Amino acid sequence: MLRSAIALSLALLIPPAFGAEGMVVLPSPHSPQATMDRLEAIAKGRDLKILARIDHAAGARSIGEILRPTELLIFGHPKGGTPVLQCDQRYGLELPLRVLAWEDAQGKRWLGYPAAYAIKPEAPACKAALERLAGALDGMVREAVSQ
Numbered sequence: 001m002l003r004s005a006i007a008l009s010l011a012l013l014i015p016p017a018f019g020a021e022g023m024v025v026l027p028s029p030h031s032p033q034a035t036m037d038r039l040e041a042i043a044k045g046r047d048l049k050i051l052a053r054i055d056h057a058a059g060a061r062s063i064g065e066i067l068r069p070t071e072l073l074i075f076g077h078p079k080g081g082t083p084v085l086q087c088d089q090r091y092g093l094e095l096p097l098r099v100l101a102w103e104d105a106q107g108k109r110w111l112g113y114p115a116a117y118a119i120k121p122e123a124p125a126c127k128a129a130l131e132r133l134a135g136a137l138d139g140m141v142r143e144a145v146s147q
Helices: 002-013 032-045 056-062 078-087 089-093 124-144
Strands: 023-027 049-055 070-076 097-103 109-114
Touching (some): 023 124, 056 070, 070 078, 109 124
Antiparallel strands (some): 070 097
16 A cells, blocks of 8 residues: 555656656657567566567568557556456456557657546545556556666
8 A cells, every 4th residue: 555655656746748648658768679678577577477569560561561669568467457357347448558669750769558547446445456556557667768
């Protein structure tokens, strides 16, 4: 509980670069691939399961198209997701966790994830489980974009 409160407090003190279209977005000093390598290592270090890492730019190249570096990491663990799903199984549309790294047209690099869940929890235990999950995700993302 204290860890969640500290993580949430820190998240509020360090605002995202911008919150575009329902996302928390942070600038990264690393390339999208290096940022995603860092995030993947952080997630694995916390015993999270990497379910998929999708290189959208490679997909574009496979059909002869060009796309700036864009990678998606899908990861999670039943210990974090199950309490949320027990509250409302519709969270299964939003879990496991997803984080996107990309380079924009100006060459700036970003790391982002959904800012909120479409389903709003009503029960205090459900709200707490969701806050723990969100706090852990935010902490990992901020660590991945650190120097």
